[in-house]
Amino acid sequence: MPLDELVITRAIMESYMDKFLGSLDSDVAIVGAGPAGLVCAYYLAQGGASVAIYERKLSVGGGIWGGGAMFNQVVIQEEAKRILDDMEISYMPYEKEEGYYLVDAVELSCALGLKAVRAGVKIFNLFTVVDVKVVGEEERVSGLVLSWTPVEMAGLHVDPITVGAKYVVDGTGHDAEVARVIQDKLGKRLNTPTGKVVGEKSMWAEFGEKSVPECTGEVYPGLFVIGMAATACYGTHRMGPIFGGMLLSGEKAAKMLLERLKG
Ligand SMILES: Cc1cc2nc3c(=O)[nH]c(=O)nc-3n(C[C@H](O)[C@H](O)[C@H](O)COP(=O)(O)OP(=O)(O)OC[C@H]3O[C@@H](n4cnc5c(N)ncnc54)[C@H](O)[C@@H]3O)c2cc1C
Numbered sequence: 001m002p003l004d005e006l007v008i009t010r011a012i013m014e015s016y017m018d019k020f021l022g023s024l025d026s027d028v029a030i031v032g033a034g035p036a037g038l039v040c041a042y043y044l045a046q047g048g049a050s051v052a053i054y055e056r057k058l059s060v061g062g063g064i065w066g067g068g069a070m071f072n073q074v075v076i077q078e079e080a081k082r083i084l085d086d087m088e089i090s091y092m093p094y095e096k097e098e099g100y101y102l103v104d105a106v107e108l109s110c111a112l113g114l115k116a117v118r119a120g121v122k123i124f125n126l127f128t129v130v131d132v133k134v135v136g137e138e139e140r141v142s143g144l145v146l147s148w149t150p151v152e153m154a155g156l157h158v159d160p161i162t163v164g165a166k167y168v169v170d171g172t173g174h175d176a177e178v179a180r181v182i183q184d185k186l187g188k189r190l191n192t193p194t195g196k197v198v199g200e201k202s203m204w205a206e207f208g209e210k211s212v213p214e215c216t217g218e219v220y221p222g223l224f225v226i227g228m229a230a231t232a233c234y235g236t237h238r239m240g241p242i243f244g245g246m247l248l249s250g251e252k253a254a255k256m257l258l259e260r261l262k263g
Contacts, residue, residue, distance in 0.1 A: 023052035029165035034062025036227025037171030038112035039250030045119035061109030068241030080244030141222030198235025208239030
């Protein structure tokens with residue numbers, strides 16, 4: 001059968017528009033397709049929620065790909081191993097010490113992305129979230145303002161567009177970019193000890209890993225924080241290239257959000 005370039009173009013445009021418009025008002029919009037965002041999205045979709053992820057870069061996986069200092073292996077601890085089992089991701093116990101498991105960073109990045117998409121999550125890459133949409137007197141977060149990443153990179157004078165969501169999740173990593181919008185643009189207090197993004201503390205893997213899931217939650221009406229964004233918001237310790245806390249944080253946020261969506 002002859003191939004027609006115009007059919008290819010039409011097929012791409014139409015199916016992309018269907019996907020985008022189908023996510024225009026989702027249950028949950030997640031910013032950032034790092035480990036925390038992808039796990040959160042996967043469990044939300046498994047629980048029946050409609051979920052869209054907006055990711056600035058071309059690829060999903062966030063900080064997973066580079067492992068530790070570009071050695072592309074990551075470590076997961078005992079507590080998070082069950083998430084790897086659940087998502088059928090392979091790992092090897094570190095034979096010299098109990099409780100440490102090694103995962104290939106490439107497999108982890110690809111598998112989390114595949115599992116999320118297969119569960120029904122819609123991922124939109126090359127979108128940078130530049131603002132939030134708010135509603136009501138309390139200025140509750142109710143959506144996101146999106147700009148194409150190449151527009152941001154080129155500094156073009158182009159207006160962004162807006163999508164709605166019942167809840168928004170900040171999975172932007174160290175920079176906690178969405179929480180900072182609430183603090184800097186809206187001038188509102190966050191639900192943190194200082195009312196602001198406190199900023200992460202120095203390396204302490206044991207404490208840092210335990211605190212990531214503890215800090216996961218609603219940081220402002222309609223906005224949840226996960227992963228390193230939660231660490232940054234609540235000012236707990238960084239933990240280096242051990243990723244269990246990121247997975248557990250995503251899972252915990254998904255559980256909390258599914259409860260909220262039920263209510
Ligand atoms: C300098 C540096 C230090 C690090 N230190 C640590 C550490 O101490 N402990 C640790 O565990 N890990 C560290 N990492 C690795 C890594 O960031 C995390 O471990 C892990 O990947 C965090 O997972 P996450 O899901 O929270 O966010 P990330 O993996 O960082 O993913 C966030 C994603 O959000 C996207 N994003 C960000 N802003 C926007 C936006 N406005 N719009 C759309 N998308 C956006 C990013 O492109 C990225 O894909 C470090 C990384 C760097 C670069």
